[in-house]
Amino acid sequence: MSLIEIKDLKVHYPIRTGFWNRITDSVRAVDGITFNIEAGETYGLVGESGSGKSTTGKSVVGLEKVTSGSIMYKGVDITKKANRTKLDYNQDVQMIFQDSLSSLNPRKRIEDIIAEPLRNFEHLSKDDEKLRVLQLLDIVGLDADALYKYPHQFSGGQRQRIGVARAVATNPKLIIADEPVSALDLSVQAQVLNFMKKIQREFGISYLFISHDLGVVRHMCNNIAIMNRGRLVEIGTREDIYNHPLHIYTKRLLAAIPETNVNQRAAHRASRLAVEKIYQEQQSKYYDENGEAFPLIQVSPTHAVALPENIAKQLASQEGEVQA
Ligand SMILES: Nc1ncnc2c1ncn2[C@@H]1O[C@H](COP(=O)(O)OP(=O)(O)OP(=O)(O)O)[C@@H](O)[C@H]1O
Ligand SMILES: [Mg+2]
Numbered sequence: 640m641s642l643i644e645i646k647d648l649k650v651h652y653p654i655r656t657g658f659w660n661r662i663t664d665s666v667r668a669v670d671g672i673t674f675n676i677e678a679g680e681t682y683g684l685v686g687e688s689g690s691g692k693s694t695t696g697k698s699v700v701g702l703e704k705v706t707s708g709s710i711m712y713k714g715v716d717i718t719k720k721a722n723r724t725k726l727d728y729n730q731d732v733q734m735i736f737q738d739s740l741s742s743l744n745p746r747k748r749i750e751d752i753i754a755e756p757l758r759n760f761e762h763l764s765k766d767d768e769k770l771r772v773l774q775l776l777d778i779v780g781l782d783a784d785a786l787y788k789y790p791h792q793f794s795g796g797q798r799q800r801i802g803v804a805r806a807v808a809t810n811p812k813l814i815i816a817d818e819p820v821s822a823l824d825l826s827v828q829a830q831v832l833n834f835m836k837k838i839q840r841e842f843g844i845s846y847l848f849i850s851h852d853l854g855v856v857r858h859m860c861n862n863i864a865i866m867n868r869g870r871l872v873e874i875g876t877r878e879d880i881y882n883h884p885l886h887i888y889t890k891r892l893l894a895a896i897p898e899t900n901v902n903q904r905a906a907h908r909a910s911r912l913a914v915e916k917i918y919q920e921q922q923s924k925y926y927d928e929n930g931e932a933f934p935l936i937q938v939s940p941t942h943a944v945a946l947p948e949n950i951a952k953q954l955a956s957q958e959g960e961v962q963a
Contacts (some may be wrong), residue, residue: 640714641675641808642813642845643699648672648708650694662771668694670869671708673935676813681839681846685853685892688868696815699847700734730760735804737818739798743790749776749801750786751804763852776839777803777915779834796827807838817849832859854896857881862941865889870932875942883958885951887925888916924950 641720653662669691676682680905692703697703699710699721709716712731716722734755734835736742745754753772757763763771768864776785779800790798799819806814820828836859850856856863863880865873865888870944873886877891894914918925925946927933935943938955946954 640710641849642678642926643676643677643712644709645695645699646709646711648695648698648710649706650691650698650703667869669698670931672864672866672871674864674871674874675845676845677862678812679839679843679845680862681848681860683856683863684847684849684866685851685856685863687851687892688891689868691869692851693817693867695866696734696847696849699813702731718845719782727760729920730756730809731812732815733801733809733811734817734864735819736805736820737803739795739802739822740790743798743801745790747874748787748789752790752801753808758811767801771808775808778807778838779804794827796831798824799823799831803831803834803838807844808828809843809844810842811844813845813847815849817845817895818851820855821850821852821886828855835930852896853880853892865892867932871947872945873943879939879942880885880961883942883955885938885942885954885958886946887914887921891916891918901931916952937960 648669648814649667649671651665651667654664654666655661656663672695694703698705698718701717701720705718705889708718710718712728713726714725715722717726717728722735723729729895750769750772753775753936757768757771762870769776773783775781781797781800781804787792790801793801797936800902802819810847819835820831823831830863835846837854839846846859848856857877860877862876863888864871865880872891873880880889882892891914894911922930932945933947935945936948936951937943938951942955944951944954
């Protein structure tokens with residue numbers, strides 16, 4: 640059994656219009672996605688802005704009401720609140736948010752911010768609590784004098800580490816990391832990612848790592864799902880996605896990774912423009928008549944792509960992949 644099994648998950652937001660405020664349509668933020676997260680792994684969920692990544696993440700922590708489908712944890716569907724309570728689910732699954740300034744209460748000191756989940760779930764004495772908070776600060780590389788400061792007194796990278804410390808306070812099994820480093824500059828990104836990896840090794844945590852950038856995900860994730868307008872268009876291992884991408888949307892995200900080698904820039908730009916041209920011109924090959932992604936077809940034991948079966952198999956064999 641996987642740690643988390645997400646099956647045909649849908650989250651639709653109603654659109655109300657007119658005098659009677661009737662529901663006339665819906666935003667299909669998440670529209671039928673299925674994937675599993677294994678214990679101890681980092682699972683990447685990648686897509687452009689608005690593709691439904693945060694809605695998926697919030698559904699997994701129980702912050703979003705789902706329209707249909709299931710999220711199984713220890714054999715129980717946690718989309719139902721009663722089940723989350725019964726399992727102490729909110730202790731086992733925590734979230735790190737993209738925007739640390741708005742997700743950390745500006746009027747609280749760091750000590751209270753990090754201790755908050757402890758106070759909800761573990762009933763420690765004042766001294767033990769302080770000791771635990773100091774330990775957590777140490778794990779993410781912050782000094783003891785951080786205890787009495789407020790969020791605005793820290794840099795973005797430091798605040799993100801405070802978010803990591805708070806998320807690991809309850810010894811969770813899974814952390815949903817929603818764009819945890821997107822607001823940081825490159826050198827600080829690497830620092831925070833290294834802390835996240837170190838904590839993962841020490842505590843055996845799984846991550847659902849959400850990002851719009853395949854460059855960031857590359858060194859973090861074992862398995863990756865590519866999300867496009869509420870659906871998954873490709874799922875695979877790191878090797879499948881980076882070395883044998885099949886869907887044009889995945890290729891487009893790969894082409895968008897900035898090229899750091901100056902000598903390669905011209906070639907990189909040319910290949911990005913070529914991919915963009917195919918994306919614009921071949922919509923009817925990669926999407927159905929309503930412009931939506933096809934159902935996923937398995938092309939190898941680890942790799943699936945949202946294309947009609949014949950096209951999926953043909954592209955996969957061109958890539959030299961083993962057929963399922
Ligand atoms: N509460 C809501 N009511 C109505 N529509 C919503 C709501 N929350 C999100 N949406 C819509 O659902 C879609 C998916 O949003 P979501 O925030 O999950 O995207 P995302 O992939 O996280 O994007 P980003 O990379 O910009 O964070 C968007 O079209 C968004 O406008
Ligand atoms: Mg988001």
